[in-house]
Amino acid sequence: ETLPATDAAPASLSLRLREGTRPEHEQAETTGFVEKLMGGELDVAAYTDLAAQQYAIYGALEQASAQIRDDAQGATLVFDELTRTPSIEKDLAFLVGSDWATEIRILPATEAYVARLLEVGTSLSAYAAHAYTRYLGDLSGGQIIKRMMERHYGLGPDGLAFYTFDEIPKAKPFKDVYRERLDSLDLTDEQIAETVEEAKLAFRLNSALFAELGAIHC
Numbered sequence: 001e002t003l004p005a006t007d008a009a010p011a012s013l014s015l016r017l018r019e020g021t022r023p024e025h026e027q028a029e030t031t032g033f034v035e036k037l038m039g040g041e042l043d044v045a046a047y048t049d050l051a052a053q054q055y056a057i058y059g060a061l062e063q064a065s066a067q068i069r070d071d072a073q074g075a076t077l078v079f080d081e082l083t084r085t086p087s088i089e090k091d092l093a094f095l096v097g098s099d100w101a102t103e104i105r106i107l108p109a110t111e112a113y114v115a116r117l118l119e120v121g122t123s124l125s126a127y128a129a130h131a132y133t134r135y136l137g138d139l140s141g142g143q144i145i146k147r148m149m150e151r152h153y154g155l156g157p158d159g160l161a162f163y164t165f166d167e168i169p170k171a172k173p174f175k176d177v178y179r180e181r182l183d184s185l186d187l188t189d190e191q192i193a194e195t196v197e198e199a200k201l202a203f204r205l206n207s208a209l210f211a212e213l214g215a216i217h218c
């Protein structure tokens with residue numbers, strides 16, 4: 001029996017991630033904290049608090065990267081040029097001072113995000129979901145955030161190393177390669193569905209963090 005001609009080919013993982021997380025992206029992008037930070041209504045302290053949370057989050061994400069690269073498929077998603085932890089450390093040293101490591105405070109929403117990364121981050125589908133959510137976001141909306149932080153709070157390049165990918169001169173071709181790598185993973189339908197679900201969760205963990213930052217800074 002032939003399939004009806006109207007049956008669309010199954011969408012690629014990268015497309016399913018983009019489409020599947022569209023509402024969650026919209027939600028994250030329009031939280032009060034993000035809108036006010038982007039609109040210049042907050043201050044460097046709010047940006048610094050976000051950077052501190054990202055220090056913990058990328059610590060866990062990049063610990064997962066170091067492990068998943070031992071897996072042949074996992075290795076295709078790990079790019080040294082994406083590594084953000086050293087950049088965040090530089091930003092915090094500038095924003096907080098040399099004692100930044102003992103000065104920063106990790107919020108409960110961050111602890112929950114980190115716990116999820118430590119729990120599932122070394123499974124291929126979960127790693128793909130979390131790495132996609134953060135790194136493609138940093139290379140997309142992150143570049144807009146960088147410009148707004150320069151404009152409103154007089155930051156940069158000191159303090160904005162996180163958003164500066166020295167080894168990725170053009171985000172677009174890099175993101176295309178990253179999406180090809182996602183689409184080349186050998187995943188079952190079930191694993192693909194799991195990846196999309198985990199990416200939605202990753203967005204919600206980010207939104208929960210913005211809500212907590214908003215309660216403090218807005």
Ligand code: HEM
Pocket residue numbers: 014017018025028029034038132133134136137138140141142144145175203206
């Ligand atoms: C993509 C803006 C927040 C994750 C994009 C794109 C824009 C954008 C314009 C499309 C770029 C392109 O087509 O190449 C923004 C703005 C934000 C924001 C203005 C808030 C200030 C976030 C957050 C996350 C995120 C909080 C997740 C933590 C992503 C991801 C993509 C993306 C994963 C890639 C979508 C895809 O092509 O598959 N963002 N974003 N964004 N953003 Fe955001």
